[in-house]
Amino acid sequence: MKKTICLCxxxxxxxxxxxxxxxxxxxxxxxxxxxxxALIGEYYANxxxxxxxxxxxxxxxxxxxxxxxxxxxxxxxxxxxxAQQLIWQSYYLLEETFTYESPKVVVFNVLSVKYGExxxxxxxxxxLDGMCWSSSKINAIQASMTEDEDFLSYVFPLLRYHSxxxxxxxEDFRYLLSRDIVSHNGYLMQTGVKPMTxxxxxxxxxxxxxxxxxxxxxxxxxxxxxENGAELVLIKAPTNNWKYYWYDExxxxxxxxxxxxxxxxxxxxxxxxxxxxxxxxxxxDAGVHLNVxxxxxxxxxxxxxxxxxxxxxDRRTDAxxxxxxxxKLVAYQKQRNGETS
Amino acid sequence: MLFTSFSFVLFAALTLLLYFTVPKxxxxxxxxxASLGFYLLCGMEYFIFILYTAAVTYLTAFLLQKRADAEDxxxxxxRDTWSKAERKSFRAVEKKKRFHILIVGLLLGFGMxxxxxxxxxxxxxxxxxxxxxxxxxxxxxxxxxLGISFYTFQSMGYLIDVYRKTARAEQNPAKLLLFVSFxxxxxxxxxxxxxxxxxxxxxxxxxxxLCFRSGLxxxxxxxxxxxxxxxxxxxxIKTLVEQSDTYRGVYVxxxxxxxxxxxxxxxxxxxxxxxxxxxxxxxxxxxxxNRPFSSKSTKEYWNRWHITMGxxxxxxxxxxxxxxxxxxxLSGHVCDKLGNGLGMRLPVYLATVATWFLTGLWHGAGWxxxxxxxLNCLVILVSRELEPLYRRFYAVFPRLANSRIWGAWQAIRxxxxxxxxxxxxxxxxxxxxxxxxGSMLTDWNVGELFSGGLTSFGLxxxxxxxxxxxxxxxFAVSHMGREQPLRHRIARxxxxxxxxxxxLLVAVLIFGAYGIGYDASQFIYxxx
Numbered sequence: 083m084k085k086t087i088c089l090c091x092x093x094x095x096x097x098x099x100x101x102x103x104x105x106x107x108x109x110x111x112x113x114x115x116x117x118x119x120a121l122i123g124e125y126y127a128n129x130x131x132x133x134x135x136x137x138x139x140x141x142x143x144x145x146x147x148x149x150x151x152x153x154x155x156x157x158x159x160x161x162x163x164x165a166q167q168l169i170w171q172s173y174y175l176l177e178e179t180f181t182y183e184s185p186k187v188v189v190f191n192v193l194s195v196k197y198g199e200x201x202x203x204x205x206x207x208x209x210l211d212g213m214c215w216s217s218s219k220i221n222a223i224q225a226s227m228t229e230d231e232d233f234l235s236y237v238f239p240l241l242r243y244h245s246x247x248x249x250x251x252x253e254d255f256r257y258l259l260s261r262d263i264v265s266h267n268g269y270l271m272q273t274g275v276k277p278m279t280x281x282x283x284x285x286x287x288x289x290x291x292x293x294x295x296x297x298x299x300x301x302x303x304x305x306x307x308x309e310n311g312a313e314l315v316l317i318k319a320p321t322n323n324w325k326y327y328w329y330d331e332x333x334x335x336x337x338x339x340x341x342x343x344x345x346x347x348x349x350x351x352x353x354x355x356x357x358x359x360x361x362x363x364x365x366x367d368a369g370v371h372l373n374v375x376x377x378x379x380x381x382x383x384x385x386x387x388x389x390x391x392x393x394x395x396d397r398r399t400d401a402x403x404x405x406x407x408x409x410k411l412v413a414y415q416k417q418r419n420g421e422t423s
Numbered sequence: 424m425l426f427t428s429f430s431f432v433l434f435a436a437l438t439l440l441l442y443f444t445v446p447k448x449x450x451x452x453x454x455x456x457a458s459l460g461f462y463l464l465c466g467m468e469y470f471i472f473i474l475y476t477a478a479v480t481y482l483t484a485f486l487l488q489k490r491a492d493a494e495d496x497x498x499x500x501x502r503d504t505w506s507k508a509e510r511k512s513f514r515a516v517e518k519k520k521r522f523h524i525l526i527v528g529l530l531l532g533f534g535m536x537x538x539x540x541x542x543x544x545x546x547x548x549x550x551x552x553x554x555x556x557x558x559x560x561x562x563x564x565x566x567x568x569l570g571i572s573f574y575t576f577q578s579m580g581y582l583i584d585v586y587r588k589t590a591r592a593e594q595n596p597a598k599l600l601l602f603v604s605f606x607x608x609x610x611x612x613x614x615x616x617x618x619x620x621x622x623x624x625x626x627x628x629x630x631x632x633l634c635f636r637s638g639l640x641x642x643x644x645x646x647x648x649x650x651x652x653x654x655x656x657x658x659x660i661k662t663l664v665e666q667s668d669t670y671r672g673v674y675v676x677x678x679x680x681x682x683x684x685x686x687x688x689x690x691x692x693x694x695x696x697x698x699x700x701x702x703x704x705x706x707x708x709x710x711x712x713n714r715p716f717s718s719k720s721t722k723e724y725w726n727r728w729h730i731t732m733g734x735x736x737x738x739x740x741x742x743x744x745x746x747x748x749x750x751x752x753l754s755g756h757v758c759d760k761l762g763n764g765l766g767m768r769l770p771v772y773l774a775t776v777a778t779w780f781l782t783g784l785w786h787g788a789g790w791x792x793x794x795x796x797x798l799n800c801l802v803i804l805v806s807r808e809l810e811p812l813y814r815r816f817y818a819v820f821p822r823l824a825n826s827r828i829w830g831a832w833q834a835i836r837x838x839x840x841x842x843x844x845x846x847x848x849x850x851x852x853x854x855x856x857x858x859x860x861g862s863m864l865t866d867w868n869v870g871e872l873f874s875g876g877l878t879s880f881g882l883x884x885x886x887x888x889x890x891x892x893x894x895x896x897x898f899a900v901s902h903m904g905r906e907q908p909l910r911h912r913i914a915r916x917x918x919x920x921x922x923x924x925x926x927l928l929v930a931v932l933i934f935g936a937y938g939i940g941y942d943a944s945q946f947i948y949x950x951x
Contacts, residue, residue: 086917086918089918089921090917090918090921093918093921093922093925094921094925096925097925097928097929100929101929101932104929104932104933108933203939230939231939232429234429235938235939240932240933241429241932241937241938242938242939244932244933244934244935244937244938245936245938247885247933247934248883248884248885248886
């Protein structure tokens, strides 16, 4: 009897280990393709000492470069952004961020206020799978799930990714236990150039009212920042492609909200020329996103505003921080110069 | 709530936990609550229909039983005074009265099924006639409650049993409601008999480790069949049917094979989950399958496939029809006019046609189902007529009858024939199906299948590997269990049992077709 129990326990343990191994193997690694899927998970190794937290969708992780902000202004920052990151995901990521550190400024890119409903399972996964387990993650999952999704598959991602068994590649084994760092404090570098050839116009909409749920989360975000002693700054990145068009009517609503609640709001679309964005060289996808050259220009411009208006000190006198950031700068420059990918 | 959903797994686990923790006398209450809860979770709107069926069944059975008891009491009271003829005459009158009660009960029970399931079909037929004269009637969109065919047939079978006095009516309405709504078999059967199930449902069942192990293994086996074989093949079947203009000829043959695999995995897998779950609770349901694809004739196939439905139709439709008075009169008349041979066979043949017509209708409101039923009937009757020829054939080749190769050929022939007829269920259009059968003779483009065709209709090489490997495993297990189910042997060896359950779990979790990217596919038989 004792032997039977021992053997059965061993079989159960072995099965558990096998399933855990299969789960680790089958989860996407986001190392060579869809690298934005790795961004959220990279935060936890850098989750301290950031004066500024950028939060939002691709318009933050492609528009601001923390190494430039450090190099030029001595401001430490991290970008908590992922592809099509919805506003409630940003809220819960911010809530989680405050449990790790106390940034002085939170910069939120407002493009996602147009999405009042969960959009895309794949993007949900890129944002949520990378989060560490906490009440914030649970709430983020519950707020984000599309109709086809279920909570259990977030707890056991094998239930979602099991069908990848037929697509297993060398990358899945290589990054089974540890992953490479793909971002520079959340910034996903793009060095390619694809000029924007024509100015976009958005399609006319039947209703320009921003979804109430988004405005509620914006308000929750403001309150959260206030409770944690951080200043919320709203921005809109300068890109304005027809696919992700920022309508004047939306802008007015955000500007009104900002005025009403005494929150700063910077719409960089009309400031693109002043910032020095050259749409023939500063975008890698014909104006949808900035490339590294455009992002550096915007960061330089915004860094000036951050250091002038929000009392952020130049921390380049801190030897330990200098050592850490110098390493980051080296890695950043190497990739910028094409020495690494 | 699908059997393959996480919510069902959780629901079943909680039910089992409660079932074995409450006092034994309350176990049936747990089952009743779980059954009603399960049906409510499937859809609140369906609930009223099952309550209606249970109410009609209870009241009719109650009246039948009351009359039967009164009849017996009267006969007993007059045992010494009545002659045998008087007793017989009294019983005949009473039987007629009970028959009238039964008819009302059946009309009310089957009436709801007929209205909900067949109204649109009948009105479409009416419209096709009226359209010749420029007329049209509106077709109402009626709700079709889940599992209605199964619980209606089970309930009506019980009424007939009470009428025939082979079962006593249940006095407790809650216990009868449990018989009608027992959740594991609610959506796709098996269609249980009152005598075989009812006492088990209300009896106390202490935890039996052997039953539990055997049941759990069968549940896992059901998931294996459903999620590896049936649901992986489903994507291809959908494509082959939806693009039937493109996929003709040899692709129709591919569909026949794939659909045979799918429906086998789907239906037997679903029944394995049902029977296994019941077995875990100590309840033994009637087996619905007995290695159907090893059948050597259509008749044998129908004795091995969906056994409970077949026996229901045999007991409650075929036998009563073939011995009913009008049929006897007709038989006598034909015997007189055309000879005994035809006269003796006619009632059987007419009853067979009627039974298969109704079996087709039971499967669905559509001409494809009716033609499917009648084609099965045709094959069975032709086989019967050809029996003397077979006998002569085996007399000439006596070794053939016991030859394994000949047996294998017969099994393959039956499998293909049943698959061919079953494809009516896929295309759901009689004309189209016949044309596509014809295309197998005219466009036998087999080369195309092996030059990329096999992976052109939604199945990757990996999917084919899953289908073929799981089919091979299922075949091997079925073959090994032809004397005694393999799980009974495994359940007696705890370590082997644990290893098998874990292996099945790993196979289902990794290679099963579920989650995002797959259609959450209902079990096919829940539609019927």
